[in-house]
Structure formats: C-alpha cells, structure tokens
Amino acid sequence: MPRPTLFRVLVQERRWDSWAAFCPRFEQAARLLAKETDSPRLARVTVGRRTFDRWVSGDWRGRPRAEAAQVLEQLFGFPCADLFSPAPDVLDARATVQDRPGLCASVLIGERWPTSRLFMAATRDVADSWELAGRQSLDGTTVGVQFHAASQSRGGVCIRPSDPAALEHFLRPARRGLLVGVMEQSDEPALYVTDSSNARRARTAVATHGALALPTAHLLDDLTYGILWALVQLDDGLLADDHALDQEQQAVGTYLSLPRSAPSRMAVPELTNVGSQWLGSAFCAQHIRRRLQEVPHPPLFWTREQTGEQAAAWLFYRHKADYLRAMAAQFAGASSSLSRAFCIPEAEVAASGRYERVLLFLAIALMESYGIHVQVTARPEYSEVDGFALVPGQRAVVANWVRTESIWAADTVTGRPALRGYHEAFSDARSDSVMGGPDPETRLRALAGYLDIPWPWLIGRCRELGECGVAGMVRPRSRHLDVAALDEVLRFLGTLVPHR
DSSP, X not given: XXXXXXXXXXXXXXXXXXXXXXXXXHHHHHHHHHHHHXXXXXGGOOOOHHHHHHHHHTOGGGOOOHHHHHHHHHHHSSOHHHHTSBOOGGGOOOOSTTHHHHHHHHHHXXXXXXXXXXXXOSSTTSOEEEEEOOSSXXXXXXXXXXXXXEEEETTEEEEOOSOHHHHHHHHSSSSOEEEXXXXXXXXXXXXXXXXXXXXXXXXXXXXXXXXXXXXXXXXXXXXXXXXXHHHHHHHHHHHHTHHHHHHXXXXXXXXXXXXXXXXXGGGSTTSOHHHHHHHHHHHHHHHHHHHTTTOOSOOEEEEOOOSHHHHHHHHHBHHHHHHHHHHHHHTTTOSSOOXXXXXXXXXXXXXXXXXXXXXXXXHHHHHHHTTOEEEEEOOGGGTTOOOEEEETTTEEEEEEOSXXXXXXXXXXXXXXXXXXXXXXXXXXXXXXXXXXXXXXXXXXXXXHHHTTOOHHHHHHHHHHHHHHOGGGTOOOOSTTBOSXXXXXXXXXXXXXXXXX
C-alpha cells in the first residue's frame, strides 16, 4: 500500500478528516492570509466536498493550485508540493483502513464532551490516548485507548479485532486502557466501551471466537461517560497517593480527639487534589459519626456539593456508602426520617454538562434510596453555608471538605446565633425545595426537571446499566473505591416509572 500524503496525515492528526471539520479551519486560514497579504480575494476562497475528498485520497488530478495552495500553506506551514507528496518516514504515518473507526470516534467524543481529548498515535506500536480533564476538583488524567469496528449481535454488540496481536499488545501493560467499539450508522457512529481489565478476562472468548461481546448498556452517552470521567480520575489520583494516604490516615485519630481542626493542604503538599479531598471526606465522616453517637433523633444534614464533579465521591468512595448505611441504621426506628439539604444554584446547573448533572442526580438519588428525604434550594446566598449535622437546640457538628482552603474544617458549634442560622438555612431549603413531592419518585422526577435531564431516557439507561453492573464496563483499581453503591442506585432508579 502506498504511503499516505502528508496532507492526509496532518488532517488525521488534527481530527480534520471530514469536510465539515476541515472547512472552518481552511476558511479561517484564508481570511488570515487575506489580511496579512492585503489580498481581499483570498478571503473568499473555499473548498468543496468533492475537492476535499480528492485531496485526502491523494488523487493527483485534484491537487490544489493558485489561491487554494496558498491557503493550505498558510494553514499547515508546509509547501503545497510537500503536502501532496508521500509523508516522510519520520512521521511514521499509518495508512491502514483501521484508522477510520478511531478517527470518527475521536471527533465525536471531542465534540460531545469538552472535558475529553483524543490523540491518535502515529504508529501501531504506540497506543492512542484519551485525555480526561477535570473542571474544578478533579486533577485530570490520560488513559490508553484502542478503537475497533463493532457490529450488532444477538443481545448485544460484537467487537471483532482486525489485529488480535495488536489487541494483545494493548492489553499487556499494567496501565488502565479503554476499548471502544465503533458501530457505523447512517448519521453518526454509536460507541461502546469497556476497560482493559474486562477485556483481559475475555481473552479466552476472543481467542476462541475472534470476538469480544459487550452489552448494549455500554453505549457511550452522558450516563456512561460521566461514570468513566469521574471514576478514572478518582482512581488514578488515589493510586498516585496510596502510600501518602496510608501514612496520613495514621494521624487522623489525633485530629478526631480535638474539638476543632483545619489542617492546611501545605502540610501534605505531595497529595493530588483527589487525594486531599478523599482524606478530608474520610475524616469528616468519622468526625460526624463520633459526635452523633448518643443522639436519639435524626439530625438535619446540610451538604456542600453543588456539581457532579464534587458529588461523585458519594457514588465511588467506600467510606461514603458506609457512612450513609450507618446513619440509616442508627436512626432506623426514629419517628421522623433523615433529611439532607443541598444548595445547587441555577448558575452551577448551567455551567455543568449533562454528563456531570447526571452524576449529581445519581448521588442525590442514592440518598433517597436509603430513605433520606433530600431538599435542594437554588438560592445562591446559601452556597457558602457549612456542611453540618444539626441537632436542633443543642449543637451543630460542622464538617467541611468540599470547596475549602484546608484539607478539612471540622468543629462542634453550640452558640445559639450560629445554631439559629443553620436552622434557618435548612428551613428555607425545605420550604422552597426544587424537589417537592411526597415520595422519592416524585421528588427525583422534579430534580431531573431542574437539572434538565430527560426522565424517560435517564430511567431507561439506569435500568439497562444496573442490570449488567458497572464493573463490567469499568472497574476501580484503588482499594478506596467501589461501584457497589452506584449499582444500587442504578437498580433503584430502574424500578421507577419512566413515563406517567
């Protein structure tokens, strides 16, 4: 097979291999060149779809001339003659048809989720990479990714690797990898995902049948992308900090005995944001549980999480699920139910992608599944209220680890003015909650509406993914993470009615 032209290699590397993606860049370069050369005619130079297809294919009869050649040189920084000659060996360009699924998928992922970037490797012996970026609290990470063509099969999706040796080479490293099946469709491809640990478990099936089977629930959409986006970043951050966290946990007992504490992040500068937040969250859970041991009636809880990025901890941290279960068990026989309030202003909702709003919804739904009555106020003036567990008229156990300058800020407050302020905030959240309704389904349906998440789609997808389990798609590697709570809430939501 002849080597591809330098033009083809460059548009593939930049993910401009479709006419729709290429045209805006070409026209922008034309306008810039027109301004630089004082040649207004250049600003009107465009490229047709058939012309672009000929350029990509390397058809010598369609090679650009005159103004088009000038614009291409402006755009890429190479002489036009070089652009339409075979790519130099130093680029190690790939020329196989297997490029196409990966290129299509990378463009689609980048367009749908701005916290993702795909980088296509130039050679087969180097894995493509998928960069996941955090917004505020997650640190970001990069994982290996490999794309394969996929097709429908009975009851699911079938990935048939065109090069089993390349798949085996991809699965061998200890680092996390993601396999993406790309199913071509009339409008845009459907993507299905699993991680390399699951593919390793399926080695025998791949060797025997030449195929890897995935359930249709692994469709990459806002539900599954949000899960991958949060879990992989949390996992990599905690693995990076594993030794440091083990040492720091030994000092937690000393802090628990203090009436108040707020250790600086500079005390443990080597921790990632994720590691620091995990440590703060773990301490706050112990701080609250210790100071509520003798309380006979359910306290009123206030939670500072406002985004899915912050709330993902409830879905994946082992100690968070243990904490919820312990609180539910402690007050199981009480005459009133547990209540928890959030402040989620409209500005935060508008700034979050739907995948992140889905994570926030799932965290709140998890609490409702444990019998916790959740209220959500949209009033921004309550954004900076402390996280607290209020025993009315007695004390407020303050525990902040979200949006704090320190690793955590913990206290026990007994002053009447402060207690009155906490009670008023909770009462206001209860009176104007966006989650009105007498039962969890009604409240969660209202929350989905506030977060602009289509209810039928959400319930249907949660049912599908809950039936097969999240671990079949992506598995945590850190000992501090688990997907059991996430599976619980997915199954809980799957029992609700998608239409009414």
